[in-house]
Amino acid sequence: xxxxxxxxxxxxxxxxxxxxxxxxxxxxxxxxxxxxxxxxxxxxxxxxxxxxxxxxxxxxxxxxxxxxxxxxxxxxxxxxxxxxxxxxxxxxxxxxxxxxxxxxxxxxxxxxxxxxxxxxxxxxxxxxxxxxxxxxxxxxxxxxxxxxxxxxxxxxxxxxxxxxxxxxxxxxxxxxxxxxxxxxxxxxxxxxxxxxxxxxxxxxxxxxxxxxxxxxxxxxxxxxxxxxxxxxxxxxxxxxxxxxxxxxxxxxxxxxxxxxxxxxxxxxxxxxxx
Ligand SMILES: [Zn+2]
Numbered sequence: 001x002x003x004x005x006x007x008x009x010x011x012x013x014x015x016x017x018x019x020x021x022x023x024x025x026x027x028x029x030x031x032x033x034x035x036x037x038x039x040x041x042x043x044x045x046x047x048x049x050x051x052x053x054x055x056x057x058x059x060x061x062x063x064x065x066x067x068x069x070x071x072x073x074x075x076x077x078x079x080x081x082x083x084x085x086x087x088x089x090x091x092x093x094x095x096x097x098x099x100x101x102x103x104x105x106x107x108x109x110x111x112x113x114x115x116x117x118x119x120x121x122x123x124x125x126x127x128x129x130x131x132x133x134x135x136x137x138x139x140x141x142x143x144x145x146x147x148x149x150x151x152x153x154x155x156x157x158x159x160x161x162x163x164x165x166x167x168x169x170x171x172x173x174x175x176x177x178x179x180x181x182x183x184x185x186x187x188x189x190x191x192x193x194x195x196x197x198x199x200x201x202x203x204x205x206x207x208x209x210x211x212x213x214x215x216x217x218x219x220x221x222x223x224x225x226x227x228x229x230x231x232x233x234x235x236x237x238x239x240x241x242x243x244x245x246x247x248x249x250x251x252x253x254x255x256x257x258x259x260x261x262x263x264x265x266x267x268x269x270x271x272x273x274x
Pocket of ligand 1 (some may be wrong): 119120121122136137138139140
């Protein structure tokens with residue numbers, strides 16, 4: 001999965017440390033990120049971009065490397081070997097840098113969308129105590145947005161319940177997933193999503209593991225569950241689901257994408273590990 005960067009170690013603890021020219025800098029322009037045109041070690045330092053480190057906002061640390069961000073107007077030079085690439089490049093990188101790029105994007109998206117206080121409209125400032133934005137007028141404090149969402153592998157014997165999203169008939173089959181709503185436990189979300197999306201009742205809901213998923217400012221909470229009762233016709237929620245099917249283990253295609261918890265759970269079922 002994309003957050004599994006061992007032997008590297010991600011350290012998200014807050015610090016007021018000032019950036020130095022040899023630190024790494026992630027500059028995002030919407031969903032593009034400024035990177036070096038190399039195979040590895042693609043996240044540039046301030047020095048490599050030829051820009052000062054003053055005023056950069058701290059993101060996190062990986063091993064002994066510190067990562068910061070600056071707004072896109074901090075780099076306006078036309079410099080060889082440096083270019084903007086879509087952050088989705090993270091999905092194919094085989095180094096810790098994929099996780100670094102999307103995690104930085106989530107934090108920067110939080111900074112960008114909390115520039116003003118939602119309560120009083122005053123401008124917000126970076127907290128000097130924690131990773132937060134603070135309104136000096138009314139005291140409102142905002143923390144990075146992390147929306148919990150469940151993903152569930154529903155089994156019935158040797159078959160796995162899989163769906164395709166509405167309007168995407170050429171996409172591959174995936175698992176049922178959905179955001180946790182106000183007032184729900186994760187287990188209740190699993191049961192509600194299965195009923196809402198395909199009209200299926202489930203039992204034996206068991207926690208599997210979780211995964212930070214910065215692409216949608218969320219954390220995915222993985223579960224397994226079993227069909228409760230006899231198989232019925234699916235009752236499809238047409239706004240969300242294009243197709244649903246019970247797919248036998250042996251018919252599940254091998255996934256070449258191992259970055260998500262969903263692909264890991266599908267692979268587990270295919271190979272009889274769950
Ligand atoms: Zn305020």
